[in-house]
Amino acid sequence: xxxxxxxxxxxxxxMALDFAERELKDRRxxxxxxxxxxxxxxxxxxxxxxxxxxxxxxxxxxGGAMGVEALSLVLKDISRTDASxxxxxxxxxxxxxxxxxxxxxxxxxxxxxxxxxRESLIAFPSFDDAAENLGLSAERAGGAGYTLTGKVExxxxxxxxxRALLPAAVPGVDGYSFFLLDLDAEGVRKSEPVLSLGLHxxxxxDLELDGxxxxxxxxxGLGASYFTDCADRLSIPAAAISTGIMKGCLDEALEYSRQxxxxxxxxxxxxxxxxxxxxxxxxxxxxxxxxxxxxVRAEADEPGxxxxxxxxxxxxxxxxxxxxxxxxxxxxxxxxxEDYGQEKRFRDAKQVQALLGLVxxxxxxxxxRVIEGEPT
Amino acid sequence: MVPRGANLAVxxxxxxxxxxMCGLDASGGMPRAIRKETLEVLALARxxxxxxxxxxxxxxxxxxHEEPDYLPWDFVHEANSWGLYxxxxxxxxxxxxxxxxxxxxxxEELGSACTGMANLVGVHYLGVATLCSxxxxxxxxxxxxxxxxxxxxxxxxxxxLAITEPGAGTDVEEVELVSKATVTCQAKKVPGGYVxxxxxxxxxxxxxxxxxMLIAYEDLASPETSTVMLAVRNGMEGFSFGRQxxxxxxxxxxxxxxxxxxxxxxxxxxxxxxSEAGSMKGSAERVTMQVIDSVVxxxxxxxxxxxxxxxxxAYEEALRFASETEVGGKLLINHEWAQCILAEMYKNVAVSxxxxxxxxxxxxxxxxxxxxxxxxxxxxxxxxxxxxxxRVVQPLLDLPAMTWLFRKVMFEWQKDSDWQCTSGWGSLAxxxxxxxxxxxxxxxxxxxxxxxLRHDRGAEKHLRDSKLLQIYEGTNQLNRLNVFKCFIxxxxxxxxxxxx
Ligand SMILES: Cc1cc2nc3c(=O)[nH]c(=O)nc-3n(C[C@H](O)[C@H](O)[C@H](O)COP(=O)(O)OP(=O)(O)OC[C@H]3O[C@@H](n4cnc5c(N)ncnc54)[C@H](O)[C@@H]3O)c2cc1C
Numbered sequence: 001x002x003x004x005x006x007x008x009x010x011x012x013x014x015m016a017l018d019f020a021e022r023e024l025k026d027r028r029x030x031x032x033x034x035x036x037x038x039x040x041x042x043x044x045x046x047x048x049x050x051x052x053x054x055x056x057x058x059x060x061x062x063g064g065a066m067g068v069e070a071l072s073l074v075l076k077d078i079s080r081t082d083a084s085x086x087x088x089x090x091x092x093x094x095x096x097x098x099x100x101x102x103x104x105x106x107x108x109x110x111x112x113x114x115x116x117x118r119e120s121l122i123a124f125p126s127f128d129d130a131a132e133n134l135g136l137s138a139e140r141a142g143g144a145g146y147t148l149t150g151k152v153e154x155x156x157x158x159x160x161x162x163r164a165l166l167p168a169a170v171p172g173v174d175g176y177s178f179f180l181l182d183l184d185a186e187g188v189r190k191s192e193p194v195l196s197l198g199l200h201x202x203x204x205x206d207l208e209l210d211g212x213x214x215x216x217x218x219x220x221g222l223g224a225s226y227f228t229d230c231a232d233r234l235s236i237p238a239a240a241i242s243t244g245i246m247k248g249c250l251d252e253a254l255e256y257s258r259q260x261x262x263x264x265x266x267x268x269x270x271x272x273x274x275x276x277x278x279x280x281x282x283x284x285x286x287x288x289x290x291x292x293x294x295x296v297r298a299e300a301d302e303p304g305x306x307x308x309x310x311x312x313x314x315x316x317x318x319x320x321x322x323x324x325x326x327x328x329x330x331x332x333x334x335x336x337x338e339d340y341g342q343e344k345r346f347r348d349a350k351q352v353q354a355l356l357g358l359v360x361x362x363x364x365x366x367x368x369r370v371i372e373g374e375p376t
Numbered sequence: 377m378v379p380r381g382a383n384l385a386v387x388x389x390x391x392x393x394x395x396x397m398c399g400l401d402a403s404g405g406m407p408r409a410i411r412k413e414t415l416e417v418l419a420l421a422r423x424x425x426x427x428x429x430x431x432x433x434x435x436x437x438x439x440x441h442e443e444p445d446y447l448p449w450d451f452v453h454e455a456n457s458w459g460l461y462x463x464x465x466x467x468x469x470x471x472x473x474x475x476x477x478x479x480x481x482x483x484e485e486l487g488s489a490c491t492g493m494a495n496l497v498g499v500h501y502l503g504v505a506t507l508c509s510x511x512x513x514x515x516x517x518x519x520x521x522x523x524x525x526x527x528x529x530x531x532x533x534x535x536x537l538a539i540t541e542p543g544a545g546t547d548v549e550e551v552e553l554v555s556k557a558t559v560t561c562q563a564k565k566v567p568g569g570y571v572x573x574x575x576x577x578x579x580x581x582x583x584x585x586x587x588x589m590l591i592a593y594e595d596l597a598s599p600e601t602s603t604v605m606l607a608v609r610n611g612m613e614g615f616s617f618g619r620q621x622x623x624x625x626x627x628x629x630x631x632x633x634x635x636x637x638x639x640x641x642x643x644x645x646x647x648x649x650x651s652e653a654g655s656m657k658g659s660a661e662r663v664t665m666q667v668i669d670s671v672v673x674x675x676x677x678x679x680x681x682x683x684x685x686x687x688x689x690a691y692e693e694a695l696r697f698a699s700e701t702e703v704g705g706k707l708l709i710n711h712e713w714a715q716c717i718l719a720e721m722y723k724n725v726a727v728s729x730x731x732x733x734x735x736x737x738x739x740x741x742x743x744x745x746x747x748x749x750x751x752x753x754x755x756x757x758x759x760x761x762x763x764x765x766x767r768v769v770q771p772l773l774d775l776p777a778m779t780w781l782f783r784k785v786m787f788e789w790q791k792d793s794d795w796q797c798t799s800g801w802g803s804l805a806x807x808x809x810x811x812x813x814x815x816x817x818x819x820x821x822x823x824x825x826x827x828x829l830r831h832d833r834g835a836e837k838h839l840r841d842s843k844l845l846q847i848y849e850g851t852n853q854l855n856r857l858n859v860f861k862c863f864i865x866x867x868x869x870x871x872x873x874x875x876x
Contacts, residue, residue: 034441127826132703154826195438195831197821197839262546263874264556271876272853321818328843332545332851333578336624336844343624343843350821350839351829358825360713361703 016077048117069295072240079244087202095122102218121161129357136168158205179214187212198351235313242320249327398737421485433490440627470524477736480681487685491841492628503535510648536585563592582632614639625840676802680732683809728809743798800862803855810845
């Protein structure tokens, strides 16, 4: 059993690396410019075809029925080359997991299988704890429908996907609820893609809704419990994106420092530079191990995996910011230039750190759960 | 009772009073008018920020995202009309004569709003400092008066510094490494001047500057003994601009390639050469080192100003956000942890500022600012009518004896402990303030979450801008090594730097 899974993961890894090499590597710089050229449609189409946009969706809903480990592996391998596509996959997976947690999986049925990447993607404000981005209010509008009104900032993939999953408050109901919105529906106004720090090919838009019809996902007022559940699980793939960025960064730093001469020798032979490379390498290796460990514990549903997942994300995302800062430094002036990959990794790592909400609030939430006795 | 002499003897030990009391030492000798002048500079910078920098910073950055080859001439013309390019040029050379330490305050101020625009102003003074470090009074007068003229005519005349080459960055910033550098920009001596061939890269403000202080080498195999500093003007045959780099941040300030193809530079444009150095007391290598060191001792205080500025900009964005955003049901600013993060950011700004202030004190006591801040010279230049300077003093600047005299004072009379103090402080300030700048930007983004990622909130731009500061003017590692060389290694006879 174990070896079959290992073999599957190995094949998945090969596929992800190969995909990144063939489809992303040469376009990376071009897709990173503003005004945004989102990933070319044919890349998204191919990513959809190989199943990247429905990896964790159950088999009966025509998904890949894979776990968090497989998702993390793919995100890591893709992020070694370009984390933008990982951002696309992550955001969609997060929205899908929320839908599944809410017991509303049927709305996912058909979408992944029918081959259209636009239908498969689900936009979501993935850089928020949903509770902190509640600019929308929902009103019941006859039958099972609702209408949404208000503004919601930074909806990732809002300009690409056909649907969005959005948090909104229902008047008179405690907490918040999730709604699935057709982004082409009447009453939906999208901004231009928001010029942002990183992940340029995974752009976000601000939405302004005026009585746009939407469907409730799960039950009213239970949004926070769905979100916490999914944020625990998805913290691991979020961390995996950071490990991929770190690996790409370390590889480029090592390669450059073996070729660049200063002071009459390859710079890799200056011990201060080696010390920096050693810092980068040890942090990257331990981050990798941490994510792998979190995956195993999550897949086995071991007690404490949830808090470990949260801690892993906080730790690994911060580490990626440090590693990529050094990654530029090793290349000197060239590291600051768009002709090399390091400056993009620096921006992407900082962007990825903001996934799932404010870092200090995530830390406080973590320790609150520890204090309340949740197993670690 | 310990004899008084014995007490004094312990003051010879490390850290020496000279290195730890620059501020105290400087305070007595410093002209009092400097404070008032600095306040004027600060007020002007704040008004310039309000009217020019803040309204245009994000727009310029966005425009450069879209049109990487755009050159911000509008901004440069505006800064020129505000007098920013002559403010710190000594009155002796036709400028407004504000004290040079005030430049750090100015670039901090501008940098807090936009480091790219701060560079569009500040880097011009890197060119000025390079020219001044040659103490070639005739050329200083000629080139800086061009800038003054440019202000009058509305045609900005900026000065850039060109050292870096494709194969040599760190090596040509550090005198101990120059001998091992793979340099390719050659200045060959020919009758009447030099013929230059080669390329310089990453030159800030290159495309926007009229004069370029070019560092080249007569003998590529032995750059440490054959350095020449040439003043190259736009339009000289054989000199052209290459590409503008595509940078992560500080997009408003171009980093340019300069190309020299059989470019003839006449003798009258030689600021400094190794052969001139050879005619002075001390080896050509030592004098060349003093020239480079005096440039970086002053310019690194400026970079520390940028670092302090960007640290402050990030802090101010975070403060604004915390004051208007509710998190977990109450304003962020009323969370105790957020108050401590803001205090940490405030500390980073304050400590960074102290380092550049101390560096400027060191430069005023033992380095490039010494002559200008000597009270008789300072007050003479401040109060003597401009017409007297122009008519009586200016012609004297053309006399070789003037250059000889200034070089004698600045190079031959400079003690080892003088340059160690100024150069050490320059490096310490540079890496302290620029590391703090990056750190504050990272903290701001963590505090602001999604809002911090958006271009329209300004914080992400500060982060992109800040990273450059750890690289140019010598990478922060090189600056750490220089602190070791200047302050630490000298205590240990066995210590060797760059002999790893
Ligand atoms: C946007 C920008 C603007 C600039 N503006 C100017 C300008 O106006 N004028 C100008 O002349 N230059 C300018 N520079 C050049 C800048 O000063 C150099 O980039 C800097 O000195 C580093 O050199 P490098 O890029 O060649 O890096 P390298 O020297 O190749 O360094 C690569 C890495 O090796 C390390 N390293 C090298 N040697 C050693 C050693 N002996 N020990 C330990 N580590 C070592 C470095 O610290 C760095 O981490 C600018 C650069 C940039 C990016």
